[in-house]
Structures are given as structure tokens and as C-alpha cells.
Amino acid sequence: MKKTFYLFNPGELERKDNTLKFTPVSEDGALAPASQARYLPVEDISEFYVFGSLRANSSLFNFLGQKDICVHFFDYYENYTGSFMPRDGLLSGRMLLAQTEHYRSKSKRIIVARKFIEGAAANMLKNLAYYNRRGKDLEELMLAIKKLSENIPLTESVEELMGIEGNIRQAYYQAFNLIINDFEMGTRTKRPPQNEVNALISFGNMMCYTICLRAISQTQLNPTLSFLHTPGERRYSLCLDISEIFKPIIVDRTIFKVLNKREIQANHFDNKIGRCLLNNAGKKIFVRALEDRLTETIQHKSLGRKVSYKHLVKLECYKLAKHLLGMEEYKPFKMYW
Known part of the structure; x- marks a missing residue:
């Protein structure tokens, strides 16, 4: 199975014969000695995540394109660029x-949009049920989400549906303070996040967005045409739609794990006035835990075999494509364990 590579530090990435060479760059901009360069076998790579500055040229990107390797870029503040x-x-x-x-069809669009929120709400409830069985007392919040979810099939506009989704997520985020042991979430804040839990949510959601983008690119779907979120300039809004289903399954469960097992602690964040971000050490721990989650497998009911969480995202794209072509009704993935 091909791997995802994460580049946290500044460096130069170049083609070296039929492989890739990454050379770190020091703070003064000088290349590190050749002995510190790392060679990456191109056949083992599916994509790069770049969090530090990267030197590259068109020859490299031509090579990456031939090998079907994508590169995702993030700025200093962890925003996907x-x-x-x-x-x-x-x-x-x-x-x-x-x-x-x-x-363009109001009736057809709302049907698909409802499915995304239906799947998202079901997966949120599964998360809460998991921790409720472990003594976290989440019954009241679960009941609130169930009642809100009953209105999803009754919505007649995307705006109305988004309002229900906002209320569901507000109730869901209230549970974070009960599930997480050593950190307080408070209210949901972003651009920039104001505390540690919000920093993890924002960072994890951006990672989920890129995972969905990669899955969409491996199908015939167009990532700029969406149904729940309004298509806009400079963003792949279909990724936002599909990620609604997988954020509870992939991102939130990873956050609960790294915090409750104390893999990520207060020293893994940079707290400054008005914002809180993961530092490089924290990012490395989180992406390692996220990769573990993505490669974890479950027994798929329909396929009758084990598939990884990462492959589930691609399967979701195929299901949506079949619905759009009139081949099969789209049913969002819901955790069933």
C-alpha cells in the first residue's frame, strides 16, 4: 500500500533519477549537507502534505504528475492553501x-444534501453512544440530536437544512467537554482556533478535507460541484459535503484518543494572544494517530470483506456517483458497530 509523506520542516524536494530527494534547509536558507538528504522511493508514495516552506521546480511536478502523486499545502497558521x-x-x-x-434542480439537490447530514448525525450519535457506554453520561445530548435529526427529512431548502446541521453540531460539541479528560473545548472557534481542542478540530477537519479531495480525484466526480455547501470560487466544495460524514468517524475519534491517552499534551501547542495552534511535535503525533485510524480496517457489510477507513471515503464517492447517474439510490455511510 502506498504511503502518505508529511513534510514539517523547510526543505528542497527534487527528482533524482527515478526517485525523490528531500534535503532539509536551515534557518538561514542554506541546504543541509548531502549526508542529511533523504531519498524517497516514488513508487511507495501516494501524496505529500507540506507544512513547511518547500523548494521545488517544474521538473519535479511533471514527475509527480506522471506518478499520480498529489501535494497538499498548508500555511504557517495550519490553514489549507x-x-x-x-x-x-x-x-x-x-x-x-x-x-x-x-x-440546479432544487428537489434533487435537497435529497442529496439531506443524505450528508443524515449520515453525519448518525455517526455523531455513534460516537456519543460509544462514550456513553463508558460512563460519560451523554444521554441528554444524544436525545437532543435525535430530536433534531427527525427534522432532516422535512427540510425543503438547503438553508433550512444547514440550520438544523448547526444545531446538531452545537449539541454534539457540548459533549466534548464530557468526553475529553484534561482539556476544555468551550465554544467552537476557528480562523483562528482559540484553545487546544479547537486547534485539533480545525487541523483534523482540514486533513479530512484533503482526504476527501484525493478520493474524489480518483473518481469521475467534479470536486467543485456540491449539494450541501454552496459551490464557490477557490474551493472544492464537494469535499466539504463528503467530509461531513467522515469527520466524526476519522477526525473526532482521533482527537478523543490522542487527548484521553495523553499522547498530546499542553506542551504540544503554541498559545499566543488570540490563537492556539499545534506545534510541529504535536502535528507529528496527531498525523501519526490519524494515519493509524485511516489504515484501520472494518468488515464491510455489502462487500463482505475488510476495508480501511481511507478506502471507505472512496467508496462513498462511488456511491454518490451511482446516485447521480440514476443507477442506485445514495445511502450515506453510517457506523454500524
Whole structure:
């Protein structure tokens, strides 16, 4: 299985024959000695996540495109800034027309949009039920989410649906203070996050966004045409739609794990006036835990075999594509254990 590589420190990435060479860069901008360079076998790489400054040239990106390797970029404040994606060889005019039709039709769009929130709410409830069985007393919040979820099939507009989703998530986030042992979440804050838990949520959600982007790129779906979130300039809004289903399963469960097992502690954050961010040590711990979650497998009911959480995201894209083409009704993934 191909691996994801994370580049936290500044450096230069270049093609070296039929492989890749990463050389660290010091604070004064000088390249490290050749002995510190790291060679990466290109056939083992699926994508790069770049958190530090990166020197590269067009020859490198041509090579990455040939090898179907994408690169995701983040700025100093951990905001996702963009991706280099290999040339899309799966483009389909038929799929583009189907996506456009479902977006432009109010009745068809709301059906798909409801499915995303239905799946998200079900997976949030599964998380709460898991910790409720372990003595966290979440019955009241679970009941509130269930009552709010009953209104999802009754919504007639995306705006109304988003309002219900906001109320569901507000109740869900209240449970974080009960689930997490040593940190307080308070209210949800972002751009920038104000405390440690919010920093992890923002960072994890951006990671989930890029995971969905990569999965979409491996299908015929267009990432700019969405149904729950309004398509806009400079963003792949379909990734936001699909990530709603997987944030509770992948991101939130990883956050609960690293905090309650004290893998991430207060010294893994940089707290400054008005913002709180993971430092490099904290990022490394979190992405390692996230990778563990993504490679974990479950027995898939329909396929009758084990699949990883990462592969579940791609399967979700295939299911959505079949719905748009009129082949099969889309049913969002819901945890069943």
C-alpha cells in the first residue's frame, strides 16, 4: 500500500533519477549537507502534505504528475492553501452533466444534501453512544440530536437544512467537554482556533478535507460541484459535503484518543494572544494517530470483506456517483458497530 509523506520542516524536494530527494534547509536558507538528504522511493508514495516552506521546480511536478502523486499545502497558521493534483484522466462529460443537473434542480439537490447530514448525525450519535457506554453520561445530548435529526427529512431548502446541521453540531460539541479528560473545548472557534481542542478540530477537519479531495480525484466526480455547501470560487466544495460524514468517524475519534491517552499534551501547542495552534511535535503525533485510524480496517457489510477507513471515503464517492447517474439510490455511510 502506498504511503502518505508529511513534510514539517523547510526543505528542497527534487527528482533524482527515478526517485525523490528531500534535503532539509536551515534557518538561514542554506541546504543541509548531502549526508542529511533523504531519498524517497516514488513508487511507495501516494501524496505529500507540506507544512513547511518547500523548494521545488517544474521538473519535479511533471514527475509527480506522471506518478499520480498529489501535494497538499498548508500555511504557517495550519490553514489549507491548495493542492497540486495530477492531470485528471477520469473526466466524464456525462458525470459533469449529471452533477450539474442535481445541483440546479432544487428537489434533487435537497435529497442529496439531506443524505450528508443524515449520515453525519448518525455517526455523531455513534460516537456519543460509544462514550456513553463508558460512563460519560451523554444521554441528554444524544436525545437532543435525535430530536433534531427527525427534522432532516422535512427540510425543503438547503438553508433550512444547514440550520438544523448547526444545531446538531452545537449539541454534539457540548459533549466534548464530557468526553475529553484534561482539556476544555468551550465554544467552537476557528480562523483562528482559540484553545487546544479547537486547534485539533480545525487541523483534523482540514486533513479530512484533503482526504476527501484525493478520493474524489480518483473518481469521475467534479470536486467543485456540491449539494450541501454552496459551490464557490477557490474551493472544492464537494469535499466539504463528503467530509461531513467522515469527520466524526476519522477526525473526532482521533482527537478523543490522542487527548484521553495523553499522547498530546499542553506542551504540544503554541498559545499566543488570540490563537492556539499545534506545534510541529504535536502535528507529528496527531498525523501519526490519524494515519493509524485511516489504515484501520472494518468488515464491510455489502462487500463482505475488510476495508480501511481511507478506502471507505472512496467508496462513498462511488456511491454518490451511482446516485447521480440514476443507477442506485445514495445511502450515506453510517457506523454500524
